Amino acid sequence: MADARKKREYTGDYPEKTLYLPGPTEVREDVIEAMAQPMFGHRMDRMTDLYTTIVEDTRAFLDTDQRVIVLTASGTEFWEATTLNLVEDRMLVPTSGAFSTRQANVAERLGKTVDRIEYEWGQAVKPEDVREALESSEDGYDAVGMVMNETSTGVRNPVEEIGDLLGDYPETYFVVDAISCLGGDYIDIDAHNVDCIFTSTQKAFAMPPGLAVCTVSDAAYERELEKDSASWYGGFQRCLDYYDRKGQTHSTPAIPLMLAYRKQMKHMLEEGHADRSRRHREMAEYTREWAREHFDLYPEAGYESQSVTCIANTRGIDVAETVETVSEEYDMVFSSGYGDLSEESFRIGHMGEHTVESIRRLTDAIEDVAGL
Numbered sequence: 508m509a510d511a512r513k514k515r516e517y518t519g520d521y522p523e524k525t526l527y528l529p530g531p532t533e534v535r536e537d538v539i540e541a542m543a544q545p546m547f548g549h550r551m552d553r554m555t556d557l558y559t560t561i562v563e564d565t566r567a568f569l570d571t572d573q574r575v576i577v578l579t580a581s582g583t584e585f586w587e588a589t590t591l592n593l594v595e596d597r598m599l600v601p602t603s604g605a606f607s608t609r610q611a612n613v614a615e616r617l618g619k620t621v622d623r624i625e626y627e628w629g630q631a632v633k634p635e636d637v638r639e640a641l642e643s644s645e646d647g648y649d650a651v652g653m654v655m656n657e658t659s660t661g662v663r664n665p666v667e668e669i670g671d672l673l674g675d676y677p678e679t680y681f682v683v684d685a686i687s688c689l690g691g692d693y694i695d696i697d698a699h700n701v702d703c704i705f706t707s708t709q710k711a712f713a714m715p716p717g718l719a720v721c722t723v724s725d726a727a728y729e730r731e732l733e734k735d736s737a738s739w740y741g742g743f744q745r746c747l748d749y750y751d752r753k754g755q756t757h758s759t760p761a762i763p764l765m766l767a768y769r770k771q772m773k774h775m776l777e778e779g780h781a782d783r784s785r786r787h788r789e790m791a792e793y794t795r796e797w798a799r800e801h802f803d804l805y806p807e808a809g810y811e812s813q814s815v816t817c818i819a820n821t822r823g824i825d826v827a828e829t830v831e832t833v834s835e836e837y838d839m840v841f842s843s844g845y846g847d848l849s850e851e852s853f854r855i856g857h858m859g860e861h862t863v864e865s866i867r868r869l870t871d872a873i874e875d876v877a878g879l
C-alpha cells in the first residue's frame with residue numbers, strides 16, 4: 508500500500524470543484540474574500556466588535572435565548588466539552604450510525620459510564636426507547652447525548668420529541684450534535700429542553716471549516732459552574748465568562764474565519780432560519796424523488812435528513828468510479844457511502860447555499876455517468 512505520509516507537494520494548481528459533500532460545502536465568494544484582510548490583535552477593540560457581532564447574530568438567527576459560544580475548533584470539540592462539562596458519571600447515547608457511535612466512544616474515553624441504545628444503521632432513534640431506558644435506569648443519567656442528523660446514514664432523528672419527554676427528567680441534560688444540519692433544518696431550541704446544541708461551520712452554515720458553535724442553556728451553564736468542569740478549552744465557564752467580561756474569546760481565535768463568519772451570518776439572517784430550512788426541505792424532497800426513481804433511500808421511511816440524502820445503491824453501480832468520473836468530467840464532488848456502506852450507498856449533501864437547481868445539475872451528471 509502507498510505510504511500516505513510521503514510528501515506530495517501541494518501545487519495550488521487544482522481544478523475548481525463544486526462540493527455536494529455532507530460538508531465542507533460551497534462557500535459564497537464574498538465570504539471567502541472577507542478572510543483576506545490584514546491581521547489585528549485578538550485583544551483589540553475591533554475583536555470585541557467582531558466577536559460580539561457574530562455571537563449575537565448567531566443567537567438571533569437561531570432564535571434562542573441560550574448563550575452562544577463560537578470557538579476555534581471543529582465540532583468534535585463539543586462532544587468532549589459537553590461531556591466533561593455536564594456528565595459526572597452516566598450518559599445515555601442512542602447509536603444508529605458512525606457519528607452517534609463516536610459520540611458514545613468519546614464519552615467512554617473520557618471515563619464516563621455510557622449506556623447505548625443500539626439501532627441498526629439506517630434506523631432512527633425512537634422516543635419510546637429513550638423513555639424506557641430512562642425509566643429502567645436505577646441511578647438515572649446525567650445527560651442524554653444524541654445526533655440529530657446521522658450523516659453516515661442520512662437519518663434525521665426526532666430530537667424534538669425526545670427533548671419533550673426529557674422534560675420529565677429535569678436532572679438529565681440534553682446534548683444534541685446537530686453538526687450536519689443546524690442552519691438547514693429548523694429546530695426550536697428553547698421549546699424542547701435542549702441544553703446544548705452544536706455544529707461545525709463547514710456544514711449547513713456554509714462557511715469554511717475551523718469554527719464550532721454551541722448553545723448553552725442556563726441550567727447547563729450553572730451546572731458547570733457548580734461542578735467546575737474538567738474542560739478548560741471548551742469549558743462553558745471559560746468561554747462565557749470571558750465573553751461577559753471582555754466580549755472576546757479566552758484564547759487566540761481564528762480571526763480570518765470569524766471575519767468570514769460575520770459576512771455569512773448576515774446572509775443567513777437576511778434569508779432567515781425558517782426560509783433557509785424550507786429551502787433545504789425543497790432540496791431534500793427533490794433529491795429523494797430522484798433517488799426513488801432511480802435507486803432507493805437508505806434511511807427508514809419518514810426519518811430522512813433535510814441536508815444529506817443517503818441513497819441505497821439498489822442498481823449496483825460502481826459508486827467509487829461514478830464519484831470519480833463525475834468529479835473528473837463535471838467538476839462536481841459527492842460522497843460515496845460512509846465506511847462499510849461505501850459501495851452499498853452514496854450521499855448527496857444538499858446543504859448551505861445549494862438550491863434545487865444546483866442539485867439538479869449534480870443528479871443530471873450522475874444520470875449521465877451511470878447511464879440511468
Ligand SMILES: Cc1ncc(COP(=O)(O)O)c(C=O)c1O
Nearest residue numbers: 581582583606656658686687707
Ligand atoms: C453528525 C456529525 N457529528 C460530528 C462530526 C464531526 O465534525 P467535525 O469534523 O467538524 O469535528 C460530523 C462530521 O461530519 C458529523 O457529521
